[in-house]
Amino acid sequence: MKKSKFTYKLLSITSLIAFVALFSCTKDGLGFSEDVIVFEYAPDSDPNPNPDPVAIVEDEDTGSDLSCTAEGANATRTSSDLPNAVNVGTIDDRSCYANYKEVEIDGLTWGIYNITAGSNNQDAANTLQPRIERSLPIADSNVGSSVKFTGDFRILEVADAGSFGQDGTYIAQAKGQHTGGGGSPDPAICLYRAHPIYGTGSNADKQVAFDIYAERILERGGSGSGREVVLLKRVNKNEITSFVLEVGFKVDPSDSSKKIHYCNAIIGGEAFNWNIPSPERGTQSKIRYGAYRVRGGRAQIRWANTSHDRV
C-alpha cells in the first residue's frame, strides 16, 4: 500500500513537472488549474492518513437515538427474557433501551446486552446504573465451595463519559456478602471493566479496542477509594475472547486454620488470580455477567458458550 502511494506521488511530481514544462511558455491558465488538480492527489504528511476503517459489526447497533424504546421497556427486571435463552442465569434487565436478544453468527448464538446512559427503568431516577445482567447460583463459604462461570465475549461499544473514573462498562463481576457490616447489602468484590480505546485518523472517533481492568475491593464493602483499578489486558473490537471466572474458598496453604477467598479470572487464556481481602469475613461467592454501568453513551456486550458450575 505504502509502495503504491509512493509510486503515485512520484507520478504526480513527474506530471507536475511535465505540466509546468508544457505551459511555462504560455499564458494559458488552464494548464495551471490542472497542476492544482495533480497536487490535490499528492499524499499528505499524516503518518497514518487512511487507516483501515474499523468495521461495523453484523450485530452492532449504530443508531444515534439512545433513548428508551417501546421494545426495550420491560415491565419488571425479569419479565423480558427470551424463552430458553441460550445464555445461562436469571435475567436482570434494568434498561428501557433494549431487552435481551439473540443473534446467530457463523452457527453460534450470541446473547445481546445493549444499554444506554440514563436508561434504568427499574430503580429510582439517578440512583443505580443501567444494566442487563444475568445472576447465577450462590456458593457458601465452606472450604471447597466455589462457583465457576465460563463464556466467550465480544465487546462492540462501552461507556464514554469523559473521564477515566466515569468511563467503562462492566462485563462481569464477582459478588458476595460478608460479616461485620460495611458497604452495600449485596456488595461487589471484583468487577471486570472495559474501557474504550479510540483509533487514529478517520477512526479517531471510533472505539477500535478495549482495555479490560479489574476493579477490586481493598476492604470488605469497599467502593470508590475502597477499591483499586488494575489493567489486565486489551482486546480488539468484536474479538471473540474466552472468559473464565472462578470464585471460592480454599485452605490457606501457609496456615491450615485459615482460608483463602479467591477470585481467579482467565481472559483470552491469560490468568489473573487474586485473593480477596479478609477471607474470614466472606459468606458467599457469586457471579453476574452481561453489561452493567454506562455513564455516557451506549454499551454493547455479547456473550456465547456460557456455562456455570457450583461446588
Ligand code: CA
Ligand atoms: Ca429492557
